[in-house]
Amino acid sequence: MIRPEVDLGVTLGRIAMRNPIATASGCSGYGEELARFYDLSVLGAIVTKSITLKPREGHPPPRLAETRAGLLNAIGLANVGLEAFLGEKLPALAAYDVPVIVNVAGATREEYVEVAAALDAARGVAGIELNVSCPNVKQGGIEFGVDPAALAGLVEAVRPRVARATLIVKLSPNVTDIAVTARAAVEAGADALSLINTLRGLAVDPWTGRPVLTNVTGGLSGPAIKPVALYMVRRAWEQVAGPRGVPILGLGGVQFVEDVLEFLRAGATAVSVGTANFVDPETGPRLVEGLKGALARLGCGSPRDLVGRLDLG
Ligand SMILES: Cc1cc2nc3c(=O)[nH]c(=O)nc-3n(C[C@H](O)[C@H](O)[C@H](O)COP(=O)(O)O)c2cc1C
Numbered sequence: 001m002i003r004p005e006v007d008l009g010v011t012l013g014r015i016a017m018r019n020p021i022a023t024a025s026g027c028s029g030y031g032e033e034l035a036r037f038y039d040l041s042v043l044g045a046i047v048t049k050s051i052t053l054k055p056r057e058g059h060p061p062p063r064l065a066e067t068r069a070g071l072l073n074a075i076g077l078a079n080v081g082l083e084a085f086l087g088e089k090l091p092a093l094a095a096y097d098v099p100v101i102v103n104v105a106g107a108t109r110e111e112y113v114e115v116a117a118a119l120d121a122a123r124g125v126a127g128i129e130l131n132v133s134c135p136n137v138k139q140g141g142i143e144f145g146v147d148p149a150a151l152a153g154l155v156e157a158v159r160p161r162v163a164r165a166t167l168i169v170k171l172s173p174n175v176t177d178i179a180v181t182a183r184a185a186v187e188a189g190a191d192a193l194s195l196i197n198t199l200r201g202l203a204v205d206p207w208t209g210r211p212v213l214t215n216v217t218g219g220l221s222g223p224a225i226k227p228v229a230l231y232m233v234r235r236a237w238e239q240v241a242g243p244r245g246v247p248i249l250g251l252g253g254v255q256f257v258e259d260v261l262e263f264l265r266a267g268a269t270a271v272s273v274g275t276a277n278f279v280d281p282e283t284g285p286r287l288v289e290g291l292k293g294a295l296a297r298l299g300c301g302s303p304r305d306l307v308g309r310l311d312l313g
């Protein structure tokens with residue numbers, strides 16, 4: 001078989017990515033951690049830790065617990081806050097030739113709007129990813145992302161204030177049917193979807209009876225959640241995103257090149273890598289290299305050729 005020249009480039013909304021491999025929010029801060037290991041410009045995009053209006057310390061430790069096939073975390077959105085992000089972290093990221101997607105979190109609709117609008121006005125922000133797995137303090141603490149009406153209201157409020165950057169809504173998997181929240185986000189104006197965020201979990205010390213995390217519950221990530229993530233990407237793609245041409249950034253347990261192929265086939269245009277960075281910080285560049293060979297082996301000239309391609313016989 002003649003192997004085609006592979007062009008790894010993909011587009012996520014208006015973001016031109018040189019390959020479909022991005023970082024996942026919260027697993028490599030604002031890029032500095034990974035920049036010690038490799039040149040960030042080899043990636044398709046950098047997704048930052050969630051940024052809130054004011055700096056946050058997050059929860060006291062322990063806030064991470066390893067599980068048999070994953071990681072449970074309750075970091076509590078520790079971050080430097082909008083002002084320090086714009087003043088210090090974003091300029092440092094501009095040194096790299098890579099699109100920056102800034103993840104945004106908030107406790108109220110107004111907080112999301114204020115942070116998103118400021119980021120949209122800043123130079124060097126290619127995308128804004130809304131982390132909707134945050135409790136909405138005005139609605140009794142229920143997550144924005146599990147209530148389709150609250151989610152639609154949030155995206156509708158942010159949408160007119162994000163004119164330049166690509167608006168990505170990161171869906172929570174803690175719902176009965178991901179198609180319902182995917183539809184709410186897209187109909188409210190999302191340019192792209194990312195999924196999935198972590199699945200809620202609990203770890204207990206069997207001898208003391210204490211929860212391992214100070215926050216009691218945490219979010220599960222890593223290899224354990226990959227099949228759930230693939231199913232949800234597939235469902236969101238089939239029911240909502242695919243027919244409307246809305247791209248999906250897939251994530252949840254991506255570690256090996258085969259995982260990337262699976263996510264593309266399920267319907268993702270690109271993937272984010274989170275927990276795998278704690279095992280091997282060079283996972284990103286390794287996947288970029290591996291993907292070229294894997295696509296050539298499949299006779300594909302582009303990752304786009306695989307998007308949504310499940311062989312159902
Ligand atoms: C330590 C840690 C911190 C995280 N922080 C954030 C965050 O600030 N905002 C967010 O949207 N997702 C956050 N996530 C979720 C990841 O971005 C991702 O959705 C999830 O971990 C699944 O991908 P993975 O299995 O590749 O880690 C965090 C995950 C971990 C493990």
